[in-house]
Amino acid sequence: MTIRFLLVGLLLLPLFGKGQVPALIPAPETLEMGSGTLKFSPQTRFYSSSPEIRAMVQDQLPFLKPASSASGATVFFELNPKLSLNNEGYDLRISPKNLSLKATQMAGIFYGLQTLRQLLPVSFSASSYAVPALHIQDQPRFGWRGLMLDVSRHFFDKAFVKKYIDQMARYKFNVFHWHLTDDQGWRIEIKSLPKLTEVGAWRVPRTGRWWDIANPEPGETPSYGGFYTQEDIKEIVAYARERHITVVPEIDMPGHIMSAIAAYPHLTCEPAPSEVPPNGKFYKVKDNTLNPCNESTYTFIDQVFTEVAQLFPGPYIHVGGDEAYRGFWEKCESCRQTMQTHQLKNVEELQSYFIKRVEKIVQSKGKKLIGWDEILEGGLAPDATVMSWHGLRGGIEAAKQNHPVIMTPFQFCYLDLYQGDPSAEPASYGNAKLSTTYTLEPVPDSVDAKLVLGGQGNLWTENVPHARHVEYMTWPRAFAIAEVVWSPKKKRDFPEFLTRVESHFKRLDQQEVNYARSIYNPFVSVRKHPSGSLEIVLEHEMPGTQLYYTVDNTIPDSYAPVYTQPFLLPKGTDRVKVLAYRNGKPLGRLIEVPLTDLEKRAK
Numbered sequence: 001m002t003i004r005f006l007l008v009g010l011l012l013l014p015l016f017g018k019g020q021v022p023a024l025i026p027a028p029e030t031l032e033m034g035s036g037t038l039k040f041s042p043q044t045r046f047y048s049s050s051p052e053i054r055a056m057v058q059d060q061l062p063f064l065k066p067a068s069s070a071s072g073a074t075v076f077f078e079l080n081p082k083l084s085l086n087n088e089g090y091d092l093r094i095s096p097k098n099l100s101l102k103a104t105q106m107a108g109i110f111y112g113l114q115t116l117r118q119l120l121p122v123s124f125s126a127s128s129y130a131v132p133a134l135h136i137q138d139q140p141r142f143g144w145r146g147l148m149l150d151v152s153r154h155f156f157d158k159a160f161v162k163k164y165i166d167q168m169a170r171y172k173f174n175v176f177h178w179h180l181t182d183d184q185g186w187r188i189e190i191k192s193l194p195k196l197t198e199v200g201a202w203r204v205p206r207t208g209r210w211w212d213i214a215n216p217e218p219g220e221t222p223s224y225g226g227f228y229t230q231e232d233i234k235e236i237v238a239y240a241r242e243r244h245i246t247v248v249p250e251i252d253m254p255g256h257i258m259s260a261i262a263a264y265p266h267l268t269c270e271p272a273p274s275e276v277p278p279n280g281k282f283y284k285v286k287d288n289t290l291n292p293c294n295e296s297t298y299t300f301i302d303q304v305f306t307e308v309a310q311l312f313p314g315p316y317i318h319v320g321g322d323e324a325y326r327g328f329w330e331k332c333e334s335c336r337q338t339m340q341t342h343q344l345k346n347v348e349e350l351q352s353y354f355i356k357r358v359e360k361i362v363q364s365k366g367k368k369l370i371g372w373d374e375i376l377e378g379g380l381a382p383d384a385t386v387m388s389w390h391g392l393r394g395g396i397e398a399a400k401q402n403h404p405v406i407m408t409p410f411q412f413c414y415l416d417l418y419q420g421d422p423s424a425e426p427a428s429y430g431n432a433k434l435s436t437t438y439t440l441e442p443v444p445d446s447v448d449a450k451l452v453l454g455g456q457g458n459l460w461t462e463n464v465p466h467a468r469h470v471e472y473m474t475w476p477r478a479f480a481i482a483e484v485v486w487s488p489k490k491k492r493d494f495p496e497f498l499t500r501v502e503s504h505f506k507r508l509d510q511q512e513v514n515y516a517r518s519i520y521n522p523f524v525s526v527r528k529h530p531s532g533s534l535e536i537v538l539e540h541e542m543p544g545t546q547l548y549y550t551v552d553n554t555i556p557d558s559y560a561p562v563y564t565q566p567f568l569l570p571k572g573t574d575r576v577k578v579l580a581y582r583n584g585k586p587l588g589r590l591i592e593v594p595l596t597d598l599e600k601r602a603k
C-alpha cells in the first residue's frame with residue numbers, strides 16, 4: 001500500500017513540477033515542458049541585433065519593448081543559419097530567467113512569435129503576465145499550407161481580406177489562394193480591359209439559397225458586387241508578405257468565366273449578349289466557356305496575365321481549368337478546324353491544347369501554372385502543378401507523371417460543406433466534419449512525398465453571403481488543416497486536438513472572429529434497415545458526451561432514453577430529437593430532424 005502510494009507520488013511529480021502543456025495549434029514538432037514560468041513586467045525588454053527582427057517583434061508583440069543592448073534584456077531573438085531546422089523552423093527556449101527564439105530565416109522567427117502569442121494568456125494586462133518554461137523545436141511538415149477564399153460569388157472587402165490573412169498567419173498558413181474571378185463576379189481591376197470590372201464585377205442582388213436564386217429580371221440593374229483596385233491588391237499582397245504569406249491569384253478559365261464574357265462577349269464560340277449571372281442556371285444552356293480556337297482569346301489572356309503577373313510577386317498563377325462545359329466547342333466551326341489542324345481527337349484534348357497555350361503565356365510572364373485536376377484530362381501541360389480536388393486521385397495521377405501536386409480533396413478540405421448536422425446549419429451540401437478534416441493525409445502511400453507540396457482548405461462562397469459567415473465556415477476546420485499541413489503525422493490525436501480547439505475558441509472570441517460551434521451538436525445519420533424501417537445512428541464528435549433522444553416529439557433532457565446503439569424508428573414517429581450532455585450539463589443545440597429529412601438521409 002505504502003509502496004504503491006510512493007510510486008503514484010513519483011509518477012505525479014513531473015506533472016506537478018512542470019507546467020501544464022500549452023494549447024498550441026498547430027502542434028509543434030517537439031515540445032518539452034520545463035519548470036516554472038518566465039514572468040513579464042513593463043520593464044521586460046527584448047534584444048535583437050537585427051533591425052528586421054526588431055520591427056517584426058514590435059509589430060507582432062507591441063507590448064514588448066526593445067532594449068538598447070543585450071545586457072538590459074531577458075528576451076532574445078536571433079537568426080542562426082547553423083540550426084538544423086528547415087527554412088521555416090524555429091527553436092524557442094523559455095526558462096524562469098530568460099527566453100530565446102532562434103531560426104535560420106525570418107519566416108522561422110515569425111512562426112516562433114506566433115507560438116509565443118499562443119503561450120500568452122488569452123487576455124492579459126501588459127503590466128504582468130507569464131509564459132511557461134519549455135523548449136520547442138518546430139518546423140512545418142509541408143511548404144504549402146493554404147486557404148482559398150472565393151471572392152467572386154460574394155465580394156469581401158479589403159479590410160476583411162486583411163483580417164482573414166491575419167488569422168491565417170496566427171495558425172502558420174503561408175499561402176492565400178485568392179479565387180478572384182468566376183461566373184458571378186470579376187474582382188480584379190485590369191487596366192487594359194476596363195469592362196472586366198465596369199461590367200463583370202456587378203450582378204443583380206439576391207438573397208436565399210444558391211440553388212433557388214432567380215435569374216435577372218428584364219432591365220434589372222446589376223447593383224451588387226465590387227472589386228479590388230490594383231492599389232488594393234498591392235496593399236493586400238504587401239500585408240500578406242509581411243506575415244510570410246504568398247498570395248496565389250486564381251483567374252479561372254476556360255469555364256467559370258461568365259463575368260468576363262458578359263463584359264467581352266466575343267470571347268465565346270457563340271457570341272451573344274449576356275449578363276453576370278447571380279446563379280448557375282446558365283450552365284450548358286448558354287455558351288459560358290472561352291473559345292480556345294480564336295486568337296483573340298489568347299490576346300485577352302495575355303493582357304490579363306501581363307497585369308496579374310506584375311501585381312503578384314509570388315511564383316504561381318492559378319488558371320483554374322475546372323468544370324468547363326465543352327459542349328459548345330463540339331458545335332463550333334473554328335474548333336472543328338483547330339482540332340483537325342492539331343490532330344486533337346476530342347474536346348478533352350482541345351482543353352489540354354488550350355491549357356498548354358495558357359501555360360506558355362503564364363511562363364512568358366515569368367510565372368508557373370497551377371490548375372485544378374481537370375487539367376489532367378486530355379494531357380497535362382509540361383510544367384503544370386496540379387491541385388487535386390476530386391479526392392486524392394488527381395494528385396496521385398499527376399504525381400505519377402512526375403508533376404508537383406497540392407492536395408485539397410473536397411471530402412476533407414471543402415470548407416463550404418456542412419460541418420455539423422444539416423438541420424442546425426446554414427444551407428450547404430455534403431459534409432466535412434471537423435473530425436473528418438482532421439484525418440486528411442496529404443501523402444498517399446503510392447506517391448513520392450517530395451511531389452506533394454502540401455494541402456489547403458477551400459472556401460467556395462455560393463452560400464456564404466457575408467464576412468462573419470466566411471469566418472463561421474473557416475473556423476475551426478482551418479485549425480485541423482493547419483495541423484495536418486504543419487505538424488508531424490504521428491502527433492495527430494483528435495480528442496487531444498479538441499481540447500486545444502476549445503481553448504482557441506476563447507482566443508477567437510477575444511479577436512472577434514466568428515467560428516462554428518457545430519462540434520457541440522449531435523449528428524443524426526440514417527440507414528435503411530433490411531426490415532424496411534429506418535435505422536437511426538446518433539453520433540457526437542466530442543468525447544465524454546451522452547446523447548439523450550426522443551421519438552415522440554417531446555423535448556429530450558437527461559431523463560430521456562440515452563443513446564447506446566443504432567435503433568429502429570418506431571412506426572408513427574414524425575421526428576427525432578437529440579440533445580447532448582457533458583458533465584451533467586446540456587451541450588450545444590437540440591437537434592431535430594423531421595421524418596421527411598430522415599427519409600432523404602437514408603437514400
Ligand code: ACM
Nearest residue numbers: 322323372389460
Ligand atoms: C472546384 O471545386 N470546382 C475546383
